[in-house]
Amino acid sequence: MKKNIVREGYNKAAEDYSASRDEFANLADLEKLNSLLKPHSTILDIGCGAGIPVDKFFVDHGHQVIGIDISEKQIELAKKNVSGGEFKVKDMSELKTGEYQVDAAVSFYAIFHISRQEHQVLFKKINSFLPHGGLILVTMGAGEYEGEEENFHGVKMWWSHYGAEKNTEIIKTAGFEILLDEIDEGDNERHQIILARKLK
Ligand SMILES: C[S@@+](CC[C@H](N)C(=O)[O-])C[C@H]1O[C@@H](n2cnc3c(N)ncnc32)[C@H](O)[C@@H]1O
Known part of the structure; x- marks a missing residue:
């Protein structure tokens, strides 16, 4: 099952992925979101x-x-790396409407690991976690793709995503106003980055 490929892949590749993750790749976007958040x-x-x-x-x-x-391995590392954060093993596909109440939701390079048919439902659930005006900052696949690769940081991995136009439409349909919608060309990979606000 695809879910097992992804979970087992990140359990094995977590440390290698972390070592190559560019710590500053998303700094401008993180700062933009931070500037819009209440203390x-x-x-x-x-x-x-x-x-x-x-x-x-x-x-x-x-x-x-x-x-x-x-x-599980990523959560173990997150607990060690970020004291003061609250971390839990959970499949985003299993999130329930209204399960969280937060001011903002972010997701970097992750939503494309669940089936693209689930993306619309996921954004509707994320909408239910936020107050009116609540913010999201997410990265999505820039072009349409579904499939697996044998050697992603030494493990098999699976992705599923639409292209940028459809992603934007999904987020708007889920009840968000787009504040920023860009293609990030860094690292030999193209990702779409979207900052959006829940409509009042
Ligand atoms: C490319 S990594 C990105 C991690 C982190 N967001 C970052 O920016 O470094 C993708 C992450 O998504 C997680 N992931 C994949 N499928 C998931 C799912 N169904 N539910 C929750 N997390 C998932 C993986 O375990 C992995 O840690």
Whole structure:
């Protein structure tokens, strides 16, 4: 099953992935979101990985972070890396409407590891976690793709995503106003980054 490929892959590759994760790749976007947050906000990080740089950034800026990830190893690393954060093993596909109440939700390089048919439902659930005006900052696949690769940081891995236009439409349909919608060309990979606000 695809879910097992992803979970077992990150359990094995967690340390190698962390070692190559560019700590500053998302700094401008993190700062943009931070500038829009009230002091002491609560942020849900969906597919938080090892917590660096994203969760550490928000904790260092005085916010409260809840991180969820399907990989036990990633959550173990996040707990070590980000003291003060709250981290839990959880499959984002299993999130329930209204399960969290937070000021903002972020997800970096993670949503494309669940089936793209689930993306619309996921964003509707994320909407239910937020107050009116609540913010999201997410990265999505820039082009359409579904499939697996044999050697992602030494393990098999699986992705599933639409292209940028459809991603934007999904987020708007889930009840968000787009504040920023860009393609990040860094690291030989193209990702879409979207900052959006829940409509009033
Ligand atoms: C490429 S890593 C990114 C980690 C982190 N967000 C970062 O920016 O470094 C993708 C993460 O998504 C997690 N993930 C994949 N599928 C998931 C799911 N169904 N539910 C929760 N987390 C998931 C993986 O375990 C992995 O930690």
